[in-house]
Amino acid sequence: MKLLYFAWLRERVGTGEETIDLPGGVTTAKDLMLWLSQRDEGYAYAFEDPQLIRVAANQQHVSMEADISGADEVAFFPPMTGG
Amino acid sequence: MSSITPKISVSASNFDVAAELEHLKAGRTDIGALVTFTGLCRDENGSLAALELEHYPGMAEAELQRLATSALERWPLTGLTIIHRVGRIRPGENIVLVVTASAHRRAAFEAADFLMDFLKTQAPFWKKEHPASGNEPQWVEAKSTDDTDAARWMAKDAR
Numbered sequence: 001m002k003l004l005y006f007a008w009l010r011e012r013v014g015t016g017e018e019t020i021d022l023p024g025g026v027t028t029a030k031d032l033m034l035w036l037s038q039r040d041e042g043y044a045y046a047f048e049d050p051q052l053i054r055v056a057a058n059q060q061h062v063s064m065e066a067d068i069s070g071a072d073e074v075a076f077f078p079p080m081t082g083g
Numbered sequence: 084m085s086s087i088t089p090k091i092s093v094s095a096s097n098f099d100v101a102a103e104l105e106h107l108k109a110g111r112t113d114i115g116a117l118v119t120f121t122g123l124c125r126d127e128n129g130s131l132a133a134l135e136l137e138h139y140p141g142m143a144e145a146e147l148q149r150l151a152t153s154a155l156e157r158w159p160l161t162g163l164t165i166i167h168r169v170g171r172i173r174p175g176e177n178i179v180l181v182v183t184a185s186a187h188r189r190a191a192f193e194a195a196d197f198l199m200d201f202l203k204t205q206a207p208f209w210k211k212e213h214p215a216s217g218n219e220p221q222w223v224e225a226k227s228t229d230d231t232d233a234a235r236w237m238a239k240d241a242r
Binding site for chain 1: 122136137138139141142145146167178179199202203204205206207208209210211222223224225
């Protein structure tokens with residue numbers, strides 16, 4: 001699965017893109033976020049405030065409760081500030 | 084639902100508002116109203132050197148397309164253009180353009196307002212401010228008023 005990070009999430013994680021093998025037991029976007037946040041300090045810092053995390057699966061907004069286990073691409077990012 | 088094809092563009096290059104209007108209405112006689120919204124890079128009291136616009140390539144275009152489809156389902160638009168710039172943008176420069184065309188003004192006004200409200204809260208773009216002081220650049224925080232603005236349209240649906 002391809003993971004993407006944008007804006008300050010990208011800076012805190014330390015990379016904009018990586019490929020992972022989804023571990024067993026990880027089904028929802030929230031599960032994935034919790035698993036990632038336990039990887040190291042950078043990930044923990046990036047995901048420290050779950051209220052500020054938005055997620056997309058295959059380039060569409062989804063909720064944290066959504067099943068993302070079948071997605072090719074999952075992206076995490078802060079609330080959007082375009083326009 | 085309208086059968087028009089909206090023009091959607093995400094690009095580092097600047098856009099020419101007059102040229103976009105001409106392009107949209109060229110050869111057309113069915114348009115009675117054109118509403119144009121241009122969002123500019125604003126500097127308050129000389130403190131901003133530039134904005135840096137980051138986006139999610141692929142999803143940004145897809146999300147603008149989805150917003151355009153929602154607007155076309157909701158209002159009888161006869162033309163629609165959405166352009167969003169990315170990269171480094173200096174104060175006074177263009178950031179975003181929304182042009183809505185319709186037979187009558189109400190649809191064009193409302194659709195442009197709707198598109199900007201949802202573009203701000205749903206389209207994957209992020210602004211980083213580079214201060215003129217040379218201090219560390221800062222990510223712009225999302226405003227709760229933008230969510231409130233977008234929620235107005237949901238309240239209208241429920242009425």
